[in-house]
Amino acid sequence: MDLRIFTEPQQGATYDDLLRVAQATEAAGFDAFFRSDHYLKMGDGDGLPGPTDAWITLAGLARETKRIRLGTLVTAATFRHPGPLAISVAQVDQMSGGRVEFGLGAGWFDTEHTAYALTLPPLKERFDRYAEQLEIITGLWKTPVDETFSFSGEHYTVVDSPALPKPAQSPAPPVIIGGGGKKRTPELAARFADEFNLPFASPEAALAQFERVAAAAEAVGRDPKEILRSVALTVAIGRDDAEVARRAGAIGRDLGELRESGLAGTAAEVVDRIGQWREKTGITRLYLQVLDLQDLDHLELIASDVAPQL
Template sequence: MTEPFKLRIFTEPQQGATYDDLLRVAKATEAAGYDAFFRSDHYLKMGSVSGEPGPTDAWVTLGGLARETSRVRLGTLMTAGTFRYPGPLAIAAAQVDQMSGGRLEFGLGSGWYEEEHAAYGIPFPALKERFDRYAEQLEIITGLWDTPAGETFSFDGRYYRLTDAPALPKPAQRPRPPVLIGGGGKKRTPELAARFADEFNLPFTDLDTATAQYERVAAACAAIGRDAGEIVRSAALVLCVGKDDAELARRAAAIGRDVDELRANGLAGTPAEAVDKIGTWRERTGITRLYLQVLDLADLDHVDLVAAEVAPQLS
């Protein structure tokens, strides 16, 4: 059975947002009928914005939203593996899953933004070591969640060693929350996706690049005897939709972007243009989920417009 197409809202609060800002967007996301509310996991702003009043922690945010929403799925694109030890991260994620009644989606990446590590004193190993650690983290976190109740989990890796962990608490979803992996690495990323991913996400890329990467994931699945159809394909695109040219130009200006550039690289234009572009992505890549990067968190009418005039045409 083909999964219905889902639109999800994705926010970048390191660019300047409080928890209350995120809560307003999450509640608007839920009220408008979107499938999920996601946020980035970063501690430093990007580009020329001030970033004020400063960063918020992704997992503190998700814990709060777990209690203040009731339906939408919640998650990160992606939690940085460099930020947290895998054992405590498994505990935090399981707790958020329990607090939300089983609505967590667990996105994990290797970490990439060197400047935020320097700003906050977080070690930033070379790429190979980050991926080696990332592979161990995925094995540990899923291993802890998958360990039967009453049994313990041990792991003896190069970077992490766990001895007789009680593998508690368990997440509400069984056997575990869906695991999201993403990115454009041509070898190790597809291999890790084939082993661990329930969903593979490609953010902010073009159709040809995306198609090639989804096929690499499929080939990695075939190499280990896994059905590639078990992995949901998703993408993320910056959102800028307006009812007319004036509204579109206003929304592009509010996020400091050019309308023509957004039309080329994001999901931008009128609602009809947005529907057409999503249709092209679906046909070319087989995605069944699209994350809409909302950069102006004060513009809740934007969220409502897409829910009212784009989403109904995607079924």
């Protein structure tokens, strides 16, 4: 089971905060450091000192880490044009020596769009644009160096692009697609995804969505086993019940609810819960949503008491 650390810096974190967590993630032996791609806080808190840009952050971390994978859960297709986004991600992949993984979603948080002069189209158009972005970005990366790439869609047109620069990974960084949509999301995952991620769902809901993705893959002649299954869950792990309660309280979560919907408890309890997830859904990768970025002891505890048992 791959264990990855997943952060939500829009809730209030500087680049230096993220650097400390990323370096602690690497030192503790985790597989990867991921971050959300949002420009506005959600829920309680003031969000200070303000958002950090996902790909600028990952570019910095690419030069200040050596081993861990780096990526987004997930970049919103509404934030950036596909051509410049392909360039940015390819460059960060080069800067990291080929450690980038590219999560892309359709976009959804309307308030952050109005707060930062971004357009959030109606759902159908949003998915149409999302599908075209996937076509363009992966097409640019996979075009041979001595050839050009063109694309004609309803929303985007590419004419004789040199399709440069290339990412370090060949033919492209792994693409992560996720979400609970029952039709178009599985269809896009079947075409483009190396990994399908379902965040903050129950095992039953996750299994149903994984099966939709598998059916969509079979429909296009692809082996469903080529698409890795993963989930993201909020964590609050402690050496005893008091420490678990303290960590849940520090992130403003009800402990009972978090035990039910996330990964809360002692190491033994969480290991058992992860085992149930794997048995029910077939996941082989888990993103641990760590919301208190000052609590590096939390990461060390997971690395020492949870990871070895998996």
